[in-house]
Amino acid sequence: MLATLTAIGFWESEQFSASGQLGPSASLQTNSARVQRQFEHLNAAFRQIQLDQNHPKYPKPSDLKILRSDTIAALILCQEMAELYQWGPSFTENGALFVANSNFIDDDVLDFEGISLAIGQLQNAPDQASENKLFGSGVSPLLPLRTLTNGAQSFIAQYLSFFGSSTTYGSTGIATVQALHDACNFLKIGACQKALVGGGHFANLFSFVNNCLLISDTEGYAEASATSFFMLEPYHPETKAPAALHIVEHIDSLESLSQHQVDWLFYGGAFTPAQDQELHKRCGQLDYKEAFSWFTHTGNLGAAELGMLLAVAVNWLHAGQTAIVLLKDAYDIFEIIKVQKA
Amino acid sequence: MSSTKAYIIDTHTISPLGLGTSELLAALQEKKQAATLIEQFDPSGLAQSHACEVAVAQQKWLDQLPTEWQDVATYDRKFALWAIALLSQQQMLKEIFANTPTNRTALFLGLGANAFPVLRIAKAVENYSAFGLNEAIAKLNYNNGHKANSIFNHADLYGAYFQQEIAEVAFCRNLMTACSSSTQAIAFGAAHIMAGQADLVLAGGTDSIINQFAYISFGKLGVLSPDQCRPFDVGRNGTIAGECAGFTLLASEAFVHKNNLKPKAALIGFGNSMDAYKITAPDPSGAGVERALRSAIEMSGIRAEQIDYINAHGTGTRSNDEAELRAIERVVGAAAPHIFVSSTKDRHGHAIAAAGIQEFHVLTTCILANLIAANLSFSNPLQTNLQLPFRENKTHPIRYALTNNFAFGGVNCSLVLENLNI
Structure with a gap:
C-alpha cells in the first residue's frame, strides 16, 4: 500500500522538532532519585522528555491531573504541527487520527x-x-480515566478541536505500524482525507521491568519517553509532498529485504544481539550504506519509534538517498516500510 | 478486490444473557434481566453490590484449555470468557480459517485496561512496594505457563491465544478505546475488508469490570447505579457493570461467492467521531454522537428514515442518555415516530470494552428474529417523538439497523447493518 507523507514531527528526551529535522540537543533528564536507586544494579537508564511548563501550548492546569508526560509532549507536538502545516478544517473535520500507545500503565x-x-x-x-x-x-477515582488507554487520543482531539474518526492501538511498539496500516485503509476507502498517525511511549518502572525481561539483557538498556506523529494523504503520482511510504506486508523473515534496493536501513524494536548481527550481515551482502539501530542510540521508544525512524529516512531522502524502515515486534514479526520520493 | 459491504458470516458471544445466539434470543424474548448480587467477590461495605455476571457453567469449557492457559484463566476473567467464546465455536472457526489463505485474514480486538491480578499479586509479593507490584505484574506476564509466557504485552494475550489454538492470521490489532473498543474493532475490521486487504476478519473483544479493582474505581467515579440501570428514563441514576466476550466473522464479497455462503446480514457503514469536548465528560449537546451517526449513515448510502431500529448505547447514566436521544432525533428528523430506539443494557449490563460486540450480537439476533427489544426498566421515559418501546418487546421487520457505542474521552462509534433477507 502507498501513502503520501506530508508532515512529520517527533520529540524524545534530547530532541524536539515539528518539521522532521533533527533538533538541537538538550540535557538528558532522568527520573527521580528513588527510581534510579532501584535500578542501579541493572545498569540502565530512564530518559524523560523535558517539558517546559511555560510553553505557550502547555496544557491547562485542570487537565494536568490526568495527563502523562508523553501525552503532554504529544499534545504540544501536534499543536505545533497543526500550526506549522496549517492543517485547518481539512484535518479537524475530514481527517482521522490513529494513536498508538505501547504502554498503558500510568505513573x-x-x-x-x-x-x-x-x-x-x-x-x-x-x-x-x-x-x-x-x-x-x-484506588483513585481517576484510575479508570487514566488507564482507559485512550487519553492521548482524546486530549489531542480536545486541544486541536478535532472531530473526526479516531482510535487507539495497544500492543508492543509495533502498534504504530498497525495504526499506519489502518490509516491507509481509511484513505483508500475514502473514510478520511488526511490521516494523522503517531504514538507515545512513557518510560516507567513497569515498561522497564517488562522490557528488560523480554530482551534478557540490561546492559546499557534504556527506556525513553518519546512521542512522534506524521500525516498521511492518499497517494497521487503527481503530488509534490516530500515523501511517499510504501507499506510492505509484514513478514516473518528477513529474506524479502533483498527485493528492495535502497541506500539505508533504519531499524528499531526488540532485536536481540544475535538478530542484530544477522541483520548487519545481510545488509553487508545487500550493499546498504549502513544499517542503523535507533534503539541502540536512544533506548526503547516504544510506539514513538516508527515516527523517529521515518523522520531520519525522510532526512536522507532530502539528500537524494532512499531508505527502508524496519521494525521488529516482540513476537519476531518484521514490518518493512520503504521511504521513497513521492 | 474491494467490497462495499462486510458480510456477517456468524456472531457469537458469552454474556450474562447466555452462550451463543439461541440462548441470547431466548433471553431477549423472555425479557431476562441478568443483574444479581455479585458472586465473583464479596461487595460488602460498597455503595453498589449488583452486576450482570456470566452464569454459564464455565469449568467444563476451561477444562479443555491447554494447561499453560488454564492458569491465565484463573486470574484473568477476560481471558476465561474469551477462551470460552472461542472454545465453544472452535470447530467452525478452525474450518473456516483453514480454508482461507492466512495473508487474507485478520483479527481486530476491542480490549479494556489490563486485568490486574491485584489480590494474586498481594499474595505473591512480600514487600508491597510500588516496585514490587510492578515486578510482580511483569513476572506474572512471563511465568504464566509454557506458551503463554512469551506474551510481552498483556493486551496481546487474547490474540496470541487465538493464533496458537485456533488459527494463524496475518495480524492482530488491539483497539483500546474503553466503551467503544469492540464497536471500533468491528468498524476497522470492516474497513480492512472494504479496502480489499482481507477476505475474512474476526472482530470482537472481551472485558469484565466485575472485580474489586475495576468495580470499586468505577463506583468511585460515580457511574454505577446503586439499584437498577434505567436507560432513557427520567429516574436513571447510573449503569450496571457487566461482562462479555465474543466475536463476529466478517467476510468480503469474493469470500462469500467463493464459499457459496448466504449471509443474512451485512455491515454497510460505520462512523467514528470525537467529541473534542472534555476527556472527563461527554459533550452534553450530543454533537459528537450526531457526527458519528451522520457519517455512518452517509457511508452506508441509505437515508436516515430507512432505519427501523437503533440499539442505543443508553448506559442509564445522567450524562449519556439525554445527549444520545437528542442527537438521534436531530439525525432522523421527521422520521422519528417510525424509528424504534432501545438500550438493552438494563438486561445484560455494561460490558465496557466488550459492549460493542455484546450489542452487535443483540442487534444481529434481533434483525433475524424481527424483534425490537423493549426498554424493560421504564417507569417515566424521557420525552421524545422517537418510538421507545415501553417494557414490551415488539415484532417488526428490521431492514436497516444501527448500533451505537460511546466512550470515556468522547470517542463515538456507530455501525449500520442491513438485513439481507428482506
Whole structure:
C-alpha cells in the first residue's frame, strides 16, 4: 500500500522538532532519585522528555491531573504541527487520527503506590467490608480515566478541536505500524482525507521491568519517553509532498529485504544481539550504506519509534538517498516500510 | 478486490444473557434481566453490590484449555470468557480459517485496561512496594505457563491465544478505546475488508469490570447505579457493570461467492467521531454522537428514515442518555415516530470494552428474529417523538439497523447493518 507523507514531527528526551529535522540537543533528564536507586544494579537508564511548563501550548492546569508526560509532549507536538502545516478544517473535520500507545500503565508512583499501600494493609482488615473500604481508599477515582488507554487520543482531539474518526492501538511498539496500516485503509476507502498517525511511549518502572525481561539483557538498556506523529494523504503520482511510504506486508523473515534496493536501513524494536548481527550481515551482502539501530542510540521508544525512524529516512531522502524502515515486534514479526520520493 | 459491504458470516458471544445466539434470543424474548448480587467477590461495605455476571457453567469449557492457559484463566476473567467464546465455536472457526489463505485474514480486538491480578499479586509479593507490584505484574506476564509466557504485552494475550489454538492470521490489532473498543474493532475490521486487504476478519473483544479493582474505581467515579440501570428514563441514576466476550466473522464479497455462503446480514457503514469536548465528560449537546451517526449513515448510502431500529448505547447514566436521544432525533428528523430506539443494557449490563460486540450480537439476533427489544426498566421515559418501546418487546421487520457505542474521552462509534433477507 502507498501513502503520501506530508508532515512529520517527533520529540524524545534530547530532541524536539515539528518539521522532521533533527533538533538541537538538550540535557538528558532522568527520573527521580528513588527510581534510579532501584535500578542501579541493572545498569540502565530512564530518559524523560523535558517539558517546559511555560510553553505557550502547555496544557491547562485542570487537565494536568490526568495527563502523562508523553501525552503532554504529544499534545504540544501536534499543536505545533497543526500550526506549522496549517492543517485547518481539512484535518479537524475530514481527517482521522490513529494513536498508538505501547504502554498503558500510568505513573506508577501516583497510581500504584496508593494501591500497594492498601494491599500491604489488607492482611490487617478484620472483615470483607473493611478490606473493600481499604482497597477503595487506594484506588483513585481517576484510575479508570487514566488507564482507559485512550487519553492521548482524546486530549489531542480536545486541544486541536478535532472531530473526526479516531482510535487507539495497544500492543508492543509495533502498534504504530498497525495504526499506519489502518490509516491507509481509511484513505483508500475514502473514510478520511488526511490521516494523522503517531504514538507515545512513557518510560516507567513497569515498561522497564517488562522490557528488560523480554530482551534478557540490561546492559546499557534504556527506556525513553518519546512521542512522534506524521500525516498521511492518499497517494497521487503527481503530488509534490516530500515523501511517499510504501507499506510492505509484514513478514516473518528477513529474506524479502533483498527485493528492495535502497541506500539505508533504519531499524528499531526488540532485536536481540544475535538478530542484530544477522541483520548487519545481510545488509553487508545487500550493499546498504549502513544499517542503523535507533534503539541502540536512544533506548526503547516504544510506539514513538516508527515516527523517529521515518523522520531520519525522510532526512536522507532530502539528500537524494532512499531508505527502508524496519521494525521488529516482540513476537519476531518484521514490518518493512520503504521511504521513497513521492 | 474491494467490497462495499462486510458480510456477517456468524456472531457469537458469552454474556450474562447466555452462550451463543439461541440462548441470547431466548433471553431477549423472555425479557431476562441478568443483574444479581455479585458472586465473583464479596461487595460488602460498597455503595453498589449488583452486576450482570456470566452464569454459564464455565469449568467444563476451561477444562479443555491447554494447561499453560488454564492458569491465565484463573486470574484473568477476560481471558476465561474469551477462551470460552472461542472454545465453544472452535470447530467452525478452525474450518473456516483453514480454508482461507492466512495473508487474507485478520483479527481486530476491542480490549479494556489490563486485568490486574491485584489480590494474586498481594499474595505473591512480600514487600508491597510500588516496585514490587510492578515486578510482580511483569513476572506474572512471563511465568504464566509454557506458551503463554512469551506474551510481552498483556493486551496481546487474547490474540496470541487465538493464533496458537485456533488459527494463524496475518495480524492482530488491539483497539483500546474503553466503551467503544469492540464497536471500533468491528468498524476497522470492516474497513480492512472494504479496502480489499482481507477476505475474512474476526472482530470482537472481551472485558469484565466485575472485580474489586475495576468495580470499586468505577463506583468511585460515580457511574454505577446503586439499584437498577434505567436507560432513557427520567429516574436513571447510573449503569450496571457487566461482562462479555465474543466475536463476529466478517467476510468480503469474493469470500462469500467463493464459499457459496448466504449471509443474512451485512455491515454497510460505520462512523467514528470525537467529541473534542472534555476527556472527563461527554459533550452534553450530543454533537459528537450526531457526527458519528451522520457519517455512518452517509457511508452506508441509505437515508436516515430507512432505519427501523437503533440499539442505543443508553448506559442509564445522567450524562449519556439525554445527549444520545437528542442527537438521534436531530439525525432522523421527521422520521422519528417510525424509528424504534432501545438500550438493552438494563438486561445484560455494561460490558465496557466488550459492549460493542455484546450489542452487535443483540442487534444481529434481533434483525433475524424481527424483534425490537423493549426498554424493560421504564417507569417515566424521557420525552421524545422517537418510538421507545415501553417494557414490551415488539415484532417488526428490521431492514436497516444501527448500533451505537460511546466512550470515556468522547470517542463515538456507530455501525449500520442491513438485513439481507428482506
